[in-house]
Amino acid sequence: VPDVLETVRRFQADPPAPSDAAVARAAARLRAEIAGKPPRRRRRRRLALALVPVALVAAGAGYALHEPARVDVGPACGSEGKIWPRGMTVLAPDSGDPVAACAALWRKGEVMGDVTRHGEPPELTACVAPTGAVIVLPGGGAGFCERAGGSDLPPGYRERRERFAALYAAFRARFGMASPTFECMTDHASAGRAARRILEEHGFGDWRIETSPEPTGGSCAAVSLDEPRKTATVTVHP
Amino acid sequence: MSTPASDGEVIAGSVREPEAFVAIFERHFREIHRYLARRVGAELADDLAAEAFAEAFRVRGGYRPLTADARPWLYGIAANLLFKHRRGEARRLRALARTRPDAAHDDADGALDRVAAAALAPRVAAALRALEPRDREVLLLFAWAELGYAEIAVALAIPVGTVRSRLNRARAQVRRELGDEEEPGTLAGMSGPAEGAARA
Numbered sequence: 001v002p003d004v005l006e007t008v009r010r011f012q013a014d015p016p017a018p019s020d021a022a023v024a025r026a027a028a029r030l031r032a033e034i035a036g037k038p039p040r041r042r043r044r045r046r047l048a049l050a051l052v053p054v055a056l057v058a059a060g061a062g063y064a065l066h067e068p069a070r071v072d073v074g075p076a077c078g079s080e081g082k083i084w085p086r087g088m089t090v091l092a093p094d095s096g097d098p099v100a101a102c103a104a105l106w107r108k109g110e111v112m113g114d115v116t117r118h119g120e121p122p123e124l125t126a127c128v129a130p131t132g133a134v135i136v137l138p139g140g141g142a143g144f145c146e147r148a149g150g151s152d153l154p155p156g157y158r159e160r161r162e163r164f165a166a167l168y169a170a171f172r173a174r175f176g177m178a179s180p181t182f183e184c185m186t187d188h189a190s191a192g193r194a195a196r197r198i199l200e201e202h203g204f205g206d207w208r209i210e211t212s213p214e215p216t217g218g219s220c221a222a223v224s225l226d227e228p229r230k231t232a233t234v235t236v237h238p
Numbered sequence: 239m240s241t242p243a244s245d246g247e248v249i250a251g252s253v254r255e256p257e258a259f260v261a262i263f264e265r266h267f268r269e270i271h272r273y274l275a276r277r278v279g280a281e282l283a284d285d286l287a288a289e290a291f292a293e294a295f296r297v298r299g300g301y302r303p304l305t306a307d308a309r310p311w312l313y314g315i316a317a318n319l320l321f322k323h324r325r326g327e328a329r330r331l332r333a334l335a336r337t338r339p340d341a342a343h344d345d346a347d348g349a350l351d352r353v354a355a356a357a358l359a360p361r362v363a364a365a366l367r368a369l370e371p372r373d374r375e376v377l378l379l380f381a382w383a384e385l386g387y388a389e390i391a392v393a394l395a396i397p398v399g400t401v402r403s404r405l406n407r408a409r410a411q412v413r414r415e416l417g418d419e420e421e422p423g424t425l426a427g428m429s430g431p432a433e434g435a436a437r438a
Contacts, residue, residue, distance in 0.1 A: 004413045008381040011362040012334075015275035018268065018284060026271075026288035030263050033292045034256045092300075220244075224388045226397035233398050235388045 075126065075161075077102035077111045081139035083129045083149035094165040094172070097158075099124050102136040126153050134161075164227055167202045171232075174198060175223045184220035191221035191234045199232060207232055245308035249301045259295050262308055267291060269309070270316055273383050277320055278327050286323070290316045313383050314393035317375055324371055334363035358416070365415035369408055376401055377408035 018026075075098035078085035089111050095101040105111050106121030122138040127145035129135055134157070137148055145152045173181045174194060185191040188211045199207050207230045222235045243251070245262060252259035270290055274283035294308075294315050301311060320327065337360050366374055379385045379393060387405075391398045 004409050004416065005381050007358065007362060007416060008366070008377065008412065011359060011366070012276045015272055015283070016280045018271045018275075018280070018287070022271075022284040022288075023267065025284070026267060026291060027260075027263060029288045030260065030291050030295060033295050034259060222388060222392075224391045224398050226391075226399045229397065229399045231399070233388055235386070 075134040077105050078135045078137045079111050081137050081148055093168040098126050098136050167204055170198045171223050188234055195223055195232050195234055249298050253299055263291050266312055270312055274316055276382055278323055286319045290319055310389040310393040328367055331363045331367035335360045361416055365412045373404045373408040376404040380405055
């Protein structure tokens with residue numbers, strides 16, 4: 001069997017390096033941004049979070065497709081009233097009520113896509129995509145989510161979101177380097193113990209902890225939370 | 239000797255001292271550009287890479303360092319920009335898929351792999367183009383950006399399990415497009431006699 005990954009790796013393997021002029025232009029662009037003088041062609045649409053649109057829509061694919069009752073917890077704000085909007089902004093799991101959080105982004109004009117206006121948001125409704133992701137879309141009324149291609153939020157979603165948000169915040173406080181309580185752990189054992197303690201303190205004692213052989217690219221442990229699989233993955237640079 | 243600040247520390251510090259963010263540019267610009275150039279060509283990569291770092295600076299206040307370096311975050315921004323240019327990428331892959339292999343020009347010493355790669359390139363392009371964009375994103379972040387599962391999960395804001403399932407799906411699809419037809423003499427087969435024999 002041919003090594004598919006190696007074949008893909010060799011494809012377009014030697015792209016031209018950026019010219020000195022291109023690097024200089026990019027540096028100048030960044031410095032203009034730093035100086036608060038972005039070029040005039042800067043788009044009005046802004047990313048509230050640097051995440052991929054549609055990524056969250058697909059979150060849980062592979063689980064949710066077979067178990068449509070599952071709902072991923074990190075919500076997204078969609079720019080139009082259909083479950084596959086042209087633009088989305090993904091929210092952090094601890095962003096609070098999804099509709100309120102998305103309304104705040106609409107006011108600032110920061111919902112990705114064709115949204116350029118600022119001001120009062122339209123009516124917003126939280127729906128569940130077929131993949132299980134929660135997306136807040138402009139629109140409302142009876143049957144809106146179904147017409148948009150999704151379904152209504154299941155009972156208990158709010159409680160589940162709030163529990164997971166608290167868990168996420170606890171992990172961020174411990175493992176997120178921007179946190180004042182950040183602690184750099186450099187081995188799987190101590191990071192795993194810390195993760196287990198956080199899980200149990202927040203009532204997620206039935207979660208599994210996996211260790212990933214993939215390096216973090218640095219020296220401190222990182223944790224990713226997979227809510228559908230009830231798994232916390234601890235990654236430590238070897 | 240002092241230890242260089244991590245990306246997370248630099249970005250956190252740049253919230254108060256914006257100029258510090260230049261260090262992130264210096265550390266990672268060429269790598270991000272290289273990835274973008276492979277995806278959309280060098281010319282558009284110039285613009286997108288510049289935009290990626292300007293965007294990263296603008297949203298740095300929301301940076302959540304679940305990984306120790308900023309590469310997954312930066313690749314996530316780059317992927318976001320690429321998504322907006324997905325039609326351009328599809329056109330580029332279509333053009334590459336139509337390119338006739340021209341191995342005769344690649345006659346430098348030790349060029350066996352490059353010859354094989356050139357011969358297989360149109361089929362690889364077609365296979366990548368046939369992938370769902372979200373599957374292609376995961377595959378190329380893994381194969382080209384060399385991110386691990388957890389890092390891709392951070393970059394794309396998806397669970398690690400979803401990364402695994404998308405990567406498996408993408409690999410299987412590319413294998414179907416390439417593998418069943420491959421014979422010694424193609425990229426995989428040309429890499430050494432032992433591999434060719436093993437496949438037979």
